[in-house]
Amino acid sequence: MKELIVLGAAVKEREPMAQHTTLAVGGPADWYVEVFNLEQLAALVKKARGRALPLFFMGAGSNLLVDDFGIRGVVAHLGGEFEKFTVEGDRVRAGAGVFLPTLVKQCADQFLGGIEPLVGVPGTVGGALAMNAGTRDLEMGTIVESVEILERDGTLKNMLKDEIKFSYRSSTLQGTTICFATLKLKRGNKDDIIPAIQKFLSYRLKTQPIGTLNVGSVFKNPPGHFAAELIEKAGLKGLTIGRAQVSGKHANFIVNCGGATAQDIKDLIMTVQHAVKEKFSISLDPEVKIVGGPR
Numbered sequence: 001m002k003e004l005i006v007l008g009a010a011v012k013e014r015e016p017m018a019q020h021t022t023l024a025v026g027g028p029a030d031w032y033v034e035v036f037n038l039e040q041l042a043a044l045v046k047k048a049r050g051r052a053l054p055l056f057f058m059g060a061g062s063n064l065l066v067d068d069f070g071i072r073g074v075v076a077h078l079g080g081e082f083e084k085f086t087v088e089g090d091r092v093r094a095g096a097g098v099f100l101p102t103l104v105k106q107c108a109d110q111f112l113g114g115i116e117p118l119v120g121v122p123g124t125v126g127g128a129l130a131m132n133a134g135t136r137d138l139e140m141g142t143i144v145e146s147v148e149i150l151e152r153d154g155t156l157k158n159m160l161k162d163e164i165k166f167s168y169r170s171s172t173l174q175g176t177t178i179c180f181a182t183l184k185l186k187r188g189n190k191d192d193i194i195p196a197i198q199k200f201l202s203y204r205l206k207t208q209p210i211g212t213l214n215v216g217s218v219f220k221n222p223p224g225h226f227a228a229e230l231i232e233k234a235g236l237k238g239l240t241i242g243r244a245q246v247s248g249k250h251a252n253f254i255v256n257c258g259g260a261t262a263q264d265i266k267d268l269i270m271t272v273q274h275a276v277k278e279k280f281s282i283s284l285d286p287e288v289k290i291v292g293g294p295r
Helices: 002-007 038-050 100-109 116-120 125-131 190-207 227-233 262-280
Strands: 010-016 028-035 055-057 064-066 071-078 085-088 091-095 144-150 156-160 178-184 244-246 254-256 289-291
Touching: 002 038, 028 038, 038 055, 038 071, 038 144, 064 262, 085 100, 091 100, 100 116, 100 125, 100 190, 116 190, 125 178, 227 262, 244 262, 254 262
Parallel strands: 028 071, 055 071, 064 289
Antiparallel strands: 010 028, 085 091, 091 178, 144 156, 144 178, 244 254
């Protein structure tokens, strides 16, 4: 990977993923590479493929549970030009590395709304597109106009919205290399947009364990049900395994009480799944992405 250092990418070997995830757990990646422009990204993808190395893209490290054994191959983080966005009329072209809450607030400064509910989604544009992240009020796929992905030859392919399938916490963009997205927003009055943002932030602060080490919602909502309600009715709020705990504030959150391992969290996930299945005959599917493992 020394060739990438020449290009200006930042390369680290055996980098602990606990330092890059909101749960603060996870063993080392073989290589952790931060790329700052399209040229570096294309070079990294080519190098990884040439060596048959697995390549995993990490955004803000939210919605992610990295195994204690770490991640084999290369973990890439998009910085530099991928953390920037431009505005033209009511459209925003944002890099895959743009942090969603920051984008929402900066769009408000540009008198752009229609994205306010996503202020509470602690992820990047790329990750949000891949999993169609969102809330009860808005999903990422709703505001997408087009997405630019990196082709094998190092060029960008522009995919229009009707070429992409968005579903609940999933999209056909998974497995692609997302670089940029154009979002269709709404021109508005800043005095209306800012209070809306504050309302969504206040609700999040009131209902979620903000300030703790967590991964966001752990489970998808089963059809016709809310995962948090099922977990609470099963009497699992506050359940602890090792240093991992089902949040007493929101039952669909698992928090690292300090010093938790990925295995603690995995065991707690499986315990919750088993208890809900036994009591309600309903299966809870993880929303959190579990990655890594032994060689």
